[in-house]
Amino acid sequence: MVPLLELVGVHTYYRRAHILADVALEVARGEVVVLLGRNGAGKSTTLKSVMGLVPVAQGEIRFAGERIGGLAPYQIAKRGLGYVPEDRRIFTDLTVMENLEVGRQPPRPGAPTWTLEKLFAIFPNLAEMRSRPGGRMSGGEQQMLTIARTLMGNPACILLDEPSEGLAPVIVDQMAKAIDELKGEGVAVLLSEQNLHFATAVGDRAYIIEKGRIRFSGTIAALQANEDVRMQYLAV
16 A cells, blocks of 8 residues: 555654654555553653654654655644544633534545534534533543544544543543544544554554564564563563
C-alpha cells in the first residue's frame, strides 16, 4: 500500500535532550497503525512532531506526498491531518453541539465527509447529550467528543494519543468500535497506546518505540506471536 503518512529518519529534541532518533513509520489509507511503548518512550513526541507542535531537527515527514516538516500546526491540519491530544482539550463551557461546530471544516478531496448524523451513529452517547456542557461529561464521553470534533474537520488521517487511557472497559469497547468505523470509512489512523489488549483489538500493524527508537515493526499477528519482544519492550 502507498503510505498516506510517512516518517523517514526523524530526529526530535527537547532542548538538548535527544527524544526521537531515526524514527521511521508509515500509515496507509484505511489502515490502523498502533505505536506502542512504555511511558516516556517517545509516543506522544512522535505524534506532536507530525503535527508540527514539536520541531523536527532532522528527517522527513510526508503527508499525501507533500513534505510537511516545518509547517505550522494549523497548516498541517488544513491539509487533512486531525489530532486528538492525550488531555482532550474540549471547551468545557460549550455544549456538545457547540464543541462540534468549532471543529467544522469544508469537505476535502480524498477524505470522507462527516455529518452530525454519521458522528452520532458512531458515538450514540453524544447524540443523547447534545445540549450538555463539556465540563459535565465523563472522561470517556469527553474523549468521544474530542474525536468527533476532530472528525468534523474531515481529516484523511487522524492521530490519537492514548485514546483508551483511564477509560472504563465499556467505553474502551465503544472506542474500539469507533476506530473500526473510521477504518471502514477509509480514514488512516495512527494511535499511540500502552494498552496492548486494545492495540491488538483495533490495529492492523504495530510499531514499538523505546527510548525514542523504533524497536519493532510488523503486523499485529507478528507482534502477538513474538513474546520476547512484548516482554522486553512492553512488560511493566
